[in-house]
Amino acid sequence: MGTGGSSGRTLAAAAAALPEDLAGQPIRFVDTQPFNLRTGGTTAYDGPGEVRRADPDACGLKRHTSSWSANMLLNGGQAMYRRMIAYAAGLIGADADVIVTCHDRIYIETAMLHAARRQGAATVLLQEGPFCAIGHGAPRSRLLRAKALAAPLATRLLRVLPPIPEYGMAGHDRVIAASDSYRARWIAAGLAPETVVVGGIPRFDPLATLRGAARPAVAPLRVLYLVQPFAAHGKVDTAAAHAAQRALAEGLNAAAARRPIALTIRSHPRSSGDDAGVLRGALAFAAAEDRGAAPLEAVLPETDLVIGHYSSGMLEALLAQRPVACVPVPAAAFAEAAEADKQIWLTRIGIPVATNAGEIAAVLAQAGAMPATVDWGRIGEEVGTVDGHAAARCAELIAEVVRRRAR
Numbered sequence: 001m002g003t004g005g006s007s008g009r010t011l012a013a014a015a016a017a018l019p020e021d022l023a024g025q026p027i028r029f030v031d032t033q034p035f036n037l038r039t040g041g042t043t044a045y046d047g048p049g050e051v052r053r054a055d056p057d058a059c060g061l062k063r064h065t066s067s068w069s070a071n072m073l074l075n076g077g078q079a080m081y082r083r084m085i086a087y088a089a090g091l092i093g094a095d096a097d098v099i100v101t102c103h104d105r106i107y108i109e110t111a112m113l114h115a116a117r118r119q120g121a122a123t124v125l126l127q128e129g130p131f132c133a134i135g136h137g138a139p140r141s142r143l144l145r146a147k148a149l150a151a152p153l154a155t156r157l158l159r160v161l162p163p164i165p166e167y168g169m170a171g172h173d174r175v176i177a178a179s180d181s182y183r184a185r186w187i188a189a190g191l192a193p194e195t196v197v198v199g200g201i202p203r204f205d206p207l208a209t210l211r212g213a214a215r216p217a218v219a220p221l222r223v224l225y226l227v228q229p230f231a232a233h234g235k236v237d238t239a240a241a242h243a244a245q246r247a248l249a250e251g252l253n254a255a256a257a258r259r260p261i262a263l264t265i266r267s268h269p270r271s272s273g274d275d276a277g278v279l280r281g282a283l284a285f286a287a288a289e290d291r292g293a294a295p296l297e298a299v300l301p302e303t304d305l306v307i308g309h310y311s312s313g314m315l316e317a318l319l320a321q322r323p324v325a326c327v328p329v330p331a332a333a334f335a336e337a338a339e340a341d342k343q344i345w346l347t348r349i350g351i352p353v354a355t356n357a358g359e360i361a362a363v364l365a366q367a368g369a370m371p372a373t374v375d376w377g378r379i380g381e382e383v384g385t386v387d388g389h390a391a392a393r394c395a396e397l398i399a400e401v402v403r404r405r406a407r
Contacts, residue, residue, distance in 0.1 A: 002043040004033040007102040010128050012047025013202035017395035030091045035108035037066045039270050059087035077160040088115035096121040097402050102128035104170040122173040130382040133338040134185040179384035200390025206297045208388035210320040220260035226308035229275040240333030242278045249282030251360025266290040305367045310343035325352045325363045350374040
């Protein structure tokens, strides 16, 4: 089961690596992304098996607002949730042994998990990538604070809404963590130690062998900007996001006046509009467009420097030995502390951090080899072992659950 982002790639890699004794097992990929109220769309999946697209209309769910809880209330609350569970049961099928998911928080995901357990299937959470919040920090925006205060009233006292679990805490038979550090976080949050195992990040497997020689200094500096739709998704104040893009454009313009720069703007998998319009409009030179159709490792060999805010793609670039620079958004602009923490972490791993146009221009002027200051130990805590075999490890850990239930 996948809900957008990189979940399809992660699950496809694990499914393709299942051991031989499960080679004949039917595989179904259920795409729950159409239930994503903020972005809609579908999840890209190129793995084995049948693909089933979840359809909100099939269970009568209408989109009145992008707020999960408010929209559920407007659709009937618990009555709608029961219809979602019944619909999910049909998507899963009565013969499922195990449901593997990368996410377990939005209502369609928890409905799928409820339906799976009613039908006797096990559930496994496979961590999709880095920057996962195990327990969310205090919300910062007034709207989110109000929703946090109202949640216990709606879910526990009035029981008009089903509860939303913390990530990985939805009662899974197994949780596959990316690293020992994440395993420790889940155990500290209350999961039984025997439930949480370490597998790595399957979609990072190609990065293990991705290396490239530096280009001659006379060549244009190939810069890749990783777009994040955090303003459109309500994660960051729109004015602050636009200010960061304007500063980036000013820095790029200044640097391009001194050395040749070939800029590519890469869309995020969840981008649904022009999330880089402010940057593009402020540039004094033309930039290439990358709609993000190909995985990041396919474009990194043609990249000399990656610039972003707090994208997991910045970690991928580092793992592929590509220099990375962070252009941070002010911490006060984040709607949730947990989201701001991702960026704070990135600014503390030894990569260049540029907060204004002058600093951005300076980073571009000096771009070249990987800095010796990169803290690979801290990066390892976030991504685990990147050796090209994470998909095989995770597939075996999933297979163990299937075999255990077959006894």
